[in-house]
Amino acid sequence: MGIKSAQPYINGEWITSGRESVPVISPYSGETIGEQILATKDDVENALAATFNAKKQVASIPSYQRAQILKKAASLLENEKERFAKLISLELGKPLKNTLDEVARSIETLELSGEEAKRLTGETLPGDASERGTRAIASTFRVPVGVVAAITPFNAPLNLVCHKIGPAFAAGNSVILKPSSQTTLIATELLKLLLEAGFPENAINMVLGRRQIAQQIVKDDRVNVISFTGGLVASTNICELAGMKKVLLELGGNASTIIHDDADIKRAAVMCARTGFSNSGQSCISVQRIYVHQSVVPEFTELLKEEVVKLKIGDPLLPDTDVGCVVDTNAATRVMDWINEAVQLGAKVICGGKQHGATVEPTILLNPPKNSKVVCDEVFGPIVSIIPYETIEEAIEETNDSSFGLQAGLFTNQMDLAYKVAHLLEVGGVVINGTSNFRLDHWPYGGVKNSGIGREGPRFAIEDMTETKMIVLQLPVEE
Template sequence: MIKTTVKKAHPYINGEWVETNRESVLIKSPYSGEVVGEQVLATPEDVENALASAYASKKQIANIPSHERGKILKRAASLLEQGKERFAELISLELGKPLKNTLDEVSRSIETLELSGEEAKRLTGETLPGDASERGTKAIASTFRVPVGVVAAITPFNAPLNLVCHKVGPAFAAGNSVILKPAPQTALIATELLKLLLEAGLPKNAINMVLGGVEIGQQVVKDDRINVISFTGGVVAARNICELANMKKVLLELGGNASTIVHEDADLKRAATLCARTGFSNSGQSCISVQRIYVHQSIIPTFTDLLKEEVLKLKIGDPSLPDTDVGCLVDENAAKRVMNWINESIQLGVTVVCGGKQHGATVEPTILLNPPKHSKVVCQEVFGPIVSIIPYETIEEAIAETNDSSFGLQTGLFTNKMDLAYKVAHSLEVGGVVINGTSNFRLDHWPYGGVKNSGIGREGPRYAIEDMTETKMIVLQLPINE
């Protein structure tokens, strides 16, 4: 059992923690309902001061040598390793995410900071001889990666530590100043991470953090002193950001209704085990969580029984206990929405294989069999503990059904036919395909992102840095008579 200590989340503005004369809200554990912290909300004046601070410091941050930026990020990774259990426990407490998942998230966050520190020393360019053109016989160009200036990092609640690292790490590695706006539901973990970064040597003026709701985020994204917006969240918020952003680069890591295809020749036990494990981790609150499982009709009974068997093994309960597999959703309203979607599918004639019950903010892991294509659990993003088994006759049908979506983030495919695997992979309209794995597999150094309504750009330190820098070209033109 995690010992509860009430913590406080503060905005961090112009090198100072803002602690007094501000509205605050209580932070409650979504699992137990107990008060675990307090969040001090930023005012519009605080946001303006943060914008002014970030803009004023951008040249100073850009002038920090790459090797020093790399060392700071690697020191942060080392400190996070030392505080691994403390950070994992705080995420479980604040979010209701099981401890085994939060320990994994902290490990991934350590990797993300280390990778960002390494990439800080790889901001390379190239030389371009001019004589490919008749007019360039006496010219040569060199390109350099230079910071964009100020990066706005807007992060979600579902991976509140690692996704902050995925934005702040590359932004600072590239030499940018940052304004961080974390999700209101997970302000405590953002505050603790910022304290750790400062302890590691991050300059006080390299980052500002504002806490609050939609209006605070809108004030940040529409300001012309912001050069790049890096946002992870939902489509509605992303569209709003795009409308407000004006002439800025916008990086969007959005959601999905990820499919996993189980073909007739697949290793069914492996497929069922992985679908159970990755469909319900963090109560399905992941952009690439297994949602639609397209299964060849010849193996539907066998696969359904195997998946049910694996799901019933999952332990539901207190997220602070080390053996809990499924905790709760972010709040009771999220659980009610998930139940409404389950009930809608029941009214449409779906078979509930298991689950389908709510206990506070917890929804039991639920398997639905053959929901209609137009039901919410199929065509929208569930972001909850529901997976649907949907039969198909031909692999072309599975490809078409996967692609018939406004989303396109990642897809899993189970088959032992490599020619079939590559045919399917090249035909799917998604950002990533995992062969003999589910949609919910990601390594933090890989390019991660989607197409269509699943986003713009790619995460992963190397790839984020490309979007958080500009290419500057310097041309040397020699005298023609030489």
């Protein structure tokens, strides 16, 4: 695809030179595929000023026009589907079959955002519910907050940017974007596409760089809402710096999927293999802890192994590759350290457990102790752990014994049991007869505890990216 350049976009101009630059290296091949131009402190200030100055202009665009622009962007992305998918695979090491799916979801996210731009509805509230309000009536309206700061991760570098920019613009806000430093090429290409679709030049600004760049944005009083997807350490830092701002956090998880003794064990094994290792497990809701009723542990373990060893590991640009690599060799080494720790504490490796550069073989661990990192922390790598349980109450308790609470899965054919478990699990979403790793982009997505604050999905994000404004009419007293 040739050498590409990731560039900051500030005040209607691309920054192409005169700044420090760093190479963009493909994690799978180790080859330099582009360069990233880093924004300076002054660049960030200029971007913040431009975004702030644009907020009234963006808010004045009629809803139907914002909807048209977002739907035009979706149409343009449909025409560029293969090119965008290949670029993500090249930059991230994510298999092409996964990146094609991500682009398709991104198109849907932009379309959904366009639809929601037309649904910024309020309500009419009669005053006579109160004795003092018999001659008053109130109307509520959804109005933009002003400036949204979007700080995005590497693992879904296209769709998660769309999940922030789409709703923010639909609601009438201007946006300052700070994408992950590992995936700036795809962010640059998306911005070009959005501008081609008709985004006003200052409706969006983008800065590229390290942590200090994000901190400068977070601290600035001109920002009204911070929408962040990433890790717990960074989110804690954001909360400490943000001050009086609304903060939306979509964080991590160590998702549990429960396989009860009456479940379709074969189907459960197929789905756990498919959703536990897509994107090398680099998903907040990736299958990580699999709690399996002790009576079916041998059968499930064998069936899962059969499915996992079928997965093709290799070049992410090949159409039949199932598992590529993680984001870099440091991440791969960290994943291996966690595997080795679990083994030292008594876990058994059923398959996998080997590293090749930035690639870690899909790994199944049997019965790691609950104090091991693969159980109590977020793996964000191609590891699933099978953990036996005796009673469903034990599976519920073990699932909830976590600082995270994003999503969970449950396989059972008992409807009453399914609803009992779903209501008792302390998570943002429960998938019945599916794994934790299932999300549709129009659904409310988010978690509890250390898994975040707020919900994504265009309709639900817009609720947090707008304010309720009330206008009261006091009628004259009848004579």
